[in-house]
Amino acid sequence: MKRLSAFAALFLLFDSLQAEVSFITEAEYASQLYHSPRGIGCHKCHGDQGEGRLIASYKDKGEDKVFHPPAINQIGYDAFVDAMKKRQKGMPRYFLTANEIKALFFYLHQKESDNAH
Numbered sequence: 001m002k003r004l005s006a007f008a009a010l011f012l013l014f015d016s017l018q019a020e021v022s023f024i025t026e027a028e029y030a031s032q033l034y035h036s037p038r039g040i041g042c043h044k045c046h047g048d049q050g051e052g053r054l055i056a057s058y059k060d061k062g063e064d065k066v067f068h069p070p071a072i073n074q075i076g077y078d079a080f081v082d083a084m085k086k087r088q089k090g091m092p093r094y095f096l097t098a099n100e101i102k103a104l105f106f107y108l109h110q111k112e113s114d115n116a117h
């Protein structure tokens with residue numbers, strides 16, 4: 001009898017751990033991926049909402065230059081997917097899956113779909 005209740009307790013613990021793992025929403029997953037996509041976070045260069053960000057201004061051979069990764073929250077889904085598959089000057093390559101790219105796009109456009117409701 002005692003053994004059975006220990007087993008039951010273990011089962012309950014396992015069950016609640018499982019629940020914890022699956023209680024991450026799509027929005028949380030998308031946000032995590034945007035900030036930590038198996039490489040340097042997108043927000044470091046494109047800003048937290050994908051609004052673009054001025055990283056540095058400097059002089060090169062007497063000319064004023066800036067490193068200003070563009071806004072990425074304005075382009076459409078197809079252009080976003082294409083851009084993620086191509087080499088971008090000044091951006092690491094990520095080799096993300098189609099679903100990961102979709103999640104990133106979702107992250108960048110969450111606010112708009114919230115407003116639509």
Ligand code: HEC
Binds near residue numbers: 040042046072075094
């Ligand atoms: C080290 C800085 C850096 C990081 C990190 C970075 N990018 Fe970029 N990204 C750039 C730069 C710079 C460009 C512009 C390239 C150009 O103008 O040729 C760019 C371009 C893009 C474009 C194309 C924009 C357009 O209008 O065509 C997309 C989409 C994009 N990045 C998405 C992402 C996503 C998503 C992540 C994270 C997975 C990310 N970037 C991480 C620097 C970065």
